[in-house]
Structures are given as C-alpha cells and as structure tokens.
Amino acid sequence: MKRTRAQNIAYYLVPSVLSSCCFFLFTVIDGVFVGRGVGVDALGAINIALPFVMLVVSLNLLVTIGGVTIAAIRLGRGDTNGANQVFMHALSGIFMVAVLLCIAGMFFTGPLARLLGANDIYFTYVRDYLFWYSAFLIISEPGFLLQAFCRNDGSPRLVAASVIVSTAANVFLDWLFIFPLQQGVAGTAIATGISQTIGAVIMLSHFIRKKGALRFHLFTPDFAMWRKILLRGLPEMTAQFAMPVTTLCLNYTLLNSLGASAVNAYSIINYVSSCLFAAFWGISEGLQPLFGQSYGAKKENDLKYYFHAGVVINFSASVAIFVLLLFLGRVICGLFGADETIYNVIVDAMPKFAWSFIPISLTAIISAYLYSTKRTKESVIINVCRGLLFNSVIISVFPVLFGVAVVWFTAGIAEMLALIVAITLLKRSEKNGITFR
Numbered sequence: 001m002k003r004t005r006a007q008n009i010a011y012y013l014v015p016s017v018l019s020s021c022c023f024f025l026f027t028v029i030d031g032v033f034v035g036r037g038v039g040v041d042a043l044g045a046i047n048i049a050l051p052f053v054m055l056v057v058s059l060n061l062l063v064t065i066g067g068v069t070i071a072a073i074r075l076g077r078g079d080t081n082g083a084n085q086v087f088m089h090a091l092s093g094i095f096m097v098a099v100l101l102c103i104a105g106m107f108f109t110g111p112l113a114r115l116l117g118a119n120d121i122y123f124t125y126v127r128d129y130l131f132w133y134s135a136f137l138i139i140s141e142p143g144f145l146l147q148a149f150c151r152n153d154g155s156p157r158l159v160a161a162s163v164i165v166s167t168a169a170n171v172f173l174d175w176l177f178i179f180p181l182q183q184g185v186a187g188t189a190i191a192t193g194i195s196q197t198i199g200a201v202i203m204l205s206h207f208i209r210k211k212g213a214l215r216f217h218l219f220t221p222d223f224a225m226w227r228k229i230l231l232r233g234l235p236e237m238t239a240q241f242a243m244p245v246t247t248l249c250l251n252y253t254l255l256n257s258l259g260a261s262a263v264n265a266y267s268i269i270n271y272v273s274s275c276l277f278a279a280f281w282g283i284s285e286g287l288q289p290l291f292g293q294s295y296g297a298k299k300e301n302d303l304k305y306y307f308h309a310g311v312v313i314n315f316s317a318s319v320a321i322f323v324l325l326l327f328l329g330r331v332i333c334g335l336f337g338a339d340e341t342i343y344n345v346i347v348d349a350m351p352k353f354a355w356s357f358i359p360i361s362l363t364a365i366i367s368a369y370l371y372s373t374k375r376t377k378e379s380v381i382i383n384v385c386r387g388l389l390f391n392s393v394i395i396s397v398f399p400v401l402f403g404v405a406v407v408w409f410t411a412g413i414a415e416m417l418a419l420i421v422a423i424t425l426l427k428r429s430e431k432n433g434i435t436f437r
Contacts, residue, residue, distance in 0.1 A: 005302060005305050005306070008290055008306075009286075009287070009290070009306065009309055011156065012151070012156050012286040012287065012289055012290060013282075013283055013286035013287065013313070014156075014160075014286075015151070015156035015157050015159055015160035015286070016151060016156060016159075016160075016282045016283070016285050016286030017279055017282035017283055017286060018160045018163065018164070018282070029167070029170055029171055029174055030046060030170075030174060030188040030189075030191075030192060031046060031267070031268070031271040033174040033175065033178045033179075033188060034046060034178065034184075034185060034188055035268075037178040037179055037184075038125075038178065038184050038185060041121055041122065041125070041260070041264070042125050042184065042185050044121075044122060044260065044263045044264040044267045045118065045122040045125030045126045045129065045185060046125070046126075046129055046185065046188075046267065047247065047251065047263065047264075047266065047267030047270055047271075048113075048116050048117055048118050048122050048126050048251055048263075049113075049116060049118075049126045049129045049130055049133070050247050050270065050274075051116055051245075051247050051248045052105065052112065052116060052130060052133075053133065054247070056101055056137065056141070058237045058238075059097050059101065059237065060094060060097070060141055060144050060145065061233060061237050062097075062230060062233040062234065062237035063090050063093045063094045063097060063145065063229060063230070063233055064090065064094065064144060064145045064148045064149075064233065065148070065232070065233045065235075065237075065288075065371070066090070066228070066229035066230055066231065066232035066233025066234070067086050067087065067089070067090025067093075067145070067148075067149070067229050067232075067233070068090075068148045068149055068151075068152045068288065068289070068292075069232045069233070069288065069292055069371060069372055070083075070086045070228065070229065070232055071083040071086040071087060071090075071149065071152055071214075071292075072152050072288065072289050072291075072292025072293055072296065072372070073292045073293070073295060073296040073374075074086065074296065075152065075213065075292075075293060075296070076292060076293035076294065076295065076296025076297045077296045077297070080213045083213065083214065084213070084214055084215055084217065085219060085222070085225065086225065086229065087149055087214045087215075088216070088217060088219040089219070089221070089222065089225045089226055089229060090145060090149070090229055091142060091145060091146075091216075092221075093226055093229060093230075094141055094142050094144075094145045095138070095141075095142055097141065098137045098138045098140075098141035098142065099138060101134065101137050101141070102134050102135070102137040102138050104134070105130050105131065105133065105134020105135075105137065106131055106134045106135060109127050109130045109131045109134075110127055112130055113126040113127045113130060116248070116251075117248070117251050117252055117255065119255075121260060125184075125185045128184070128185050128186040128189070129185045129186065129188070129189045130189075131186070131189075132186050132189035132190050132193065133189040133192065133193065135189075135190075135193060136190075136192070136193025136194070136196060136197060139193075139196070139197045139200055140193060140196035140197065140200065142200065143196055143197070143199055143200025143203055146200065146203035146204065146206075146207070147159045147162065147163070147199075147203055148285070149214055150203055150206045150207075150212070151285075151286075151289060152288075152289045152292075153206070153211075153212030153213060153214045154211075154212050154213075155206050155211060155212060156286070158202070158203070158205075158206055158211075159203070161202070162199045162202040162203050163199060165198060165199065165202060166195045166196060166198045166199030166202075167195070169194070169195040169198050170191055170192060170195035173190075173191035173194055173195060174187075174188055174191045176191070177190055177191050178191075231376060232371065232376055234376065234380050235367055235370070235371040235376060235379030235380050235382070235383050237383075238380060238383035238384050238386075238387045238388065245387055245388060245391045245392050246391045246395065246411055246414075247270060249391065249392055249395040249396050250266055250395055250407070250410075250411070251263055251266070252396075253395060253396065253399055253404075253407055254266055254407065257399060257404045257407070258404060258407075261341055261342055261345060262345055264342055265342045265345035265346050265349060266349070268342070268346060269346060269349060269350060269353055272325070273353070273354075273357075276321050276357060277357070277360065279317060279321075280314050280317070280318065280357070280360060280361040280364045280365075281364055283310060283313055283314050283317075283364075283365070284310065284314075284364045284365055284367070284368035285368070287306055287307075287309075287310045287365070287368060287369075287372075288368055288372050290302070290306045291303065291306060291307070291368065291369055291372035291373060292372045292373075294306065295372065295373045295374070300433075300434050303373065303434065307365070307369050310365040310368075310369070311362060311365050314361035314362060314364065314365050315358070315361060315362060317361065318357045318358045318360070318361035318362075319358060321354070321357055322354050322355055322357055322358060325350055325351070325354045326350070326351055326354075348408075349408045352408035352409050352412075353408050353409075353411055353412065355412045356411045356412035356414075356415045356416075359412070359415040359416045359418065359419040360415050362419055362422070363382065363386060363415065363418050363419050363422045366382070366422040366423070366426050367379045367382050367383060367422065369426075370382070370425070370426065370429070373434065375429050378425040378426070378428075378429050381421070381425060382418060382421055382422045382425060385417070385418055385421050386414070386415070386418035386421075390414035390415075390417045390418055391411065391414045393414075394410045394413055394414045394417075395407070395410040395411065395414065398410050398413070
C-alpha cells in the first residue's frame with residue numbers, strides 16, 4: 001500500500017532518530033560507567049579522545065553519505081543497477097578508510113594522545129582508549145555504512161533494531177568490563193567495539209537475504225565513481241568536523257584558563273550534547289532518502305513538504321530540549337558521578353552552551369536538503385564555515401578578547417553565524433526555483 005507523505009516521514013524518521021541517538025548513546029553510556037567505575041579524570045580523558053572518535057565518524061560520513069545520496073537519486077529514477085554500483089564502490093571505499101584509521105589509532109597512539117591535548121593526568125587513559133577503540137574499526141566502520149544503505153533500501157526498521165540490540169549489548173559489556181573485570185577505560189572501548197560488531201552482523205542479514213534492491217557483487221573499480229562519492233559526502237563530513245573542532249578548541253581553552261575541573265565538567269556537557277545533536281542529525285538523515293528520491297523523481301511539491309516538515313520538527317525539538325536542560329543539571333551530574341565542584345560548573349555552563357542546539361538543528365536540515373538535491377557546493381560552504389572556520393576562531397579568540405566568562409557562549413555564537421550563512425545560500429540557490437539535473 002502506498003504511504004502518504006506524512007506516513008513516509010514517520011516511516012523513515014522514527015527509526016533514523018532512534019538509531020542515531022542510540023549510536024551516540026554508546027558514548028554517553030561509556031561516560032556513565034567510566035565516571036562511576038573509574039573516576040572523573042577518566043571521564044575527562046574520554047572527552048579528550050572524542051575528537052579522534054568524531055574524526056572517524058566524519059570520514060565515515062564522507063563515504064557513507066556520498067554513497068547513499070547518489071544511490072537514493074538513482075533509486076528514485078528506477079536505476080537499480082546504477083545504485084548497486086554506488087553501493088559496492090562506497091563499501092570498498094569505507095573498508096580502505098577503516099584500515100588506515102585502525103593503523104593510525106593502534107600504532108601511533110602515544111603521539112596522537114599528546115596531539116589531542118592529553119597531559120600527564122589524562123595520558124594513560126587516553127592512550128588506552130584510543131588503542132582499543134581503533135582495534136575494532138575495520139569491522140565497525142563498514143557496519144555504519146551498511147546501516148545507511150539499508151535505510152535507503154527500504155528497511156529503516158531493521159537499522160533501528162540493529163542499533164537497539166547493539167546499544168543494549170554495550171550497556172551489559174560496559175558493566176562487565178568496568179566492574180567485574182576491572183578493565184577501566186580500555187574495557188569501555190572494548191565493550192563499544194564488540195557491541196558495534198554485533199550491530200554490523202545484524203545489518204549483513206539484509207543484504208545476504210536479498211531483502212531489497214541492493215546486492216553484494218563483484219564490480220569493476222571506477223575512480224570517477226569514488227571521486228563522485230567523496231564529493232557528495234564532503235558536506236556531511238565537514239559538518240561532523242564541527243563537533244571535534246569545538247571539543248578540541250574548548251578543551252584547550254578550558255584547560256589553560258579554568259583548569260581540569262572545567263574540562264571534566266565539559267566532558268559531561270559534551271556527552272549530553274552529542275546525544276542530543278544526534279537527534280537533529282537523525283532527523284536530517286531520515287529525510288535524506290525522501291529528499292533524494294523526490295529529487296530523482298522530480299517531485300518538487302514533495303521536496304518542499306519534506307523540507308518544511310524537517311525545519312518544524314527540528315526547531316520544535318531544539319527549543320524543547322533547551323528548556324528541559326535548564327532544569328536537569330543535578331540529575332545529569334548524578335548519572336556521571338560528578339562531585340559538587342563539577343556540578344556547580346555544569347549548572348552555570350549548561351544554559352550558556354545549550355542554546356547552540358537551536359541554530360544547529362536548523363543548519364542540519366538545510367545542509368541535508370542541499371546536498372541531497374545536488375547543491376553540494378552550497379552545503380560545503382555552510383559546513384566549512386561552521387566546522388572549520390567559525391567554531392575554531394570564535395572559541396579560541398573570543399575568550400582572549402572578552403575574558404574567560406564568554407567561553408561557554410562561543411559555541412552558540414559560532415552556530416548562529418553558520419545558520420545565517422545557510423539561510424542566505426538556500427535562498428540564493430532557490431531564487432528561481434529548484435533546478436533538477
């Protein structure tokens with residue numbers, strides 16, 4: 001039975017948001033168990049390692065989003081063979097990326113920990129986490145790509161089921177490795193790797209059982225196709241760079257100006273933020289197949305409907321989340337085992353930081369809409385400004401110019417500037433209507 005547009009949104013968005021939030025819950029769950037079972041310094045260490053984790057995510061999205069964007073448009077045109085070619089090129093590409101990241105994370109762990117800003121307090125924790133996190137990348141990285149293609153191939157519910165199962169496994173394994181087995185920070189990285197492997201195996205069932213249009217098959221490598229995939233994935237990769245850039249710059253600024261207690265407090269704020277950001281990206285990724293298929297079928301009214309729905313949903317969710325966070329500081333601190341000093345820092349900092357969710361939610365939808373409709377250049381500009389320019393400059397420079405009191409506001413200021421750029425480019429690109437190519 002054919003679904004209405006509202007039913008399509010529910011069909012794709014609910015599993016996408018659920019799976020995206022569960023993915024970031026891996027990090028939050030790690031933080032809760034580490035904070036309670038190892039200590040607050042270990043919690044800060046994982047926050048210091050987070051830019052490397054987000055770099056891994058960003059490079060994954062470079063290939064994954066590039067591939068699914070092209071495949072969705074081809075599926076919308078009825079070109080199943082073309083979509084399968086994209087699928088196999090993306091899968092082989094992500095495997096090569098995973099191998100390189102695995103080597104970097106396992107064999108250059110010490111220098112990498114120092115580069116991320118780990119001092120003597122955090123160094124051992126960061127080194128152990130990076131090593132074991134990297135050890136599983138060859139399996140976990142292709143697993144995330146299979147999730148995205150499975151969603152585009154008509155099985156978003158299987159994706160959600162996979163992530164729920166792997167998240168539940170992560171909860172149990174975190175408890176097992178941190179408390180009974182006493183493996184500390186290394187244990188939480190091992191638990192994450194095993195859990196993500198379970199999720200990847202579940203995703204394989206969709207393709208092995210041939211439930212959709214996409215298939216594993218032999219293919220002739222086409223470097224032009226890899227180039228096209230990387231180009232289309234560039235906007236989302238640069239968007240995801242915003243989080244590690246923000247984290248890295250804030251870690252350095254806080255450590256140099258306010259000390260380790262501020263870094264530890266920010267680690268808790270960052271755990272919460274990453275999970276909430278995931279809801280906005282989940283909505284964007286859930287709409288991506290609908291954007292791409294509508295564009296491929298040249299259905300302009302459907303495109304506008306899905307875009308406006310995404311804006312309303314993300315904006316409403318971001319405002320609601322901001323209001324809730326104003327009243328949940330003590331509850332959040334309690335989950336992570338924070339002491340009174342860190343609690344006071346979080347209660348002061350959370351409102352100043354959390355308003356950044358509102359512009360982020362809108363920028364995410366605009367960016368996904370643009371790259372899904374072959375406006376890669378505009379989306380890249382938005383995300384370069386957001387992820388590489390505004391965040392790094394404002395977070396690093398504003399506290400020097402205006403004092404450390406402004407440091408918690410800097411992320412929101414950067415995100416608001418990025419939203420202004422996004423709205424400007426969107427309006428300019430549709431000045432004469434949507435162009436179908």
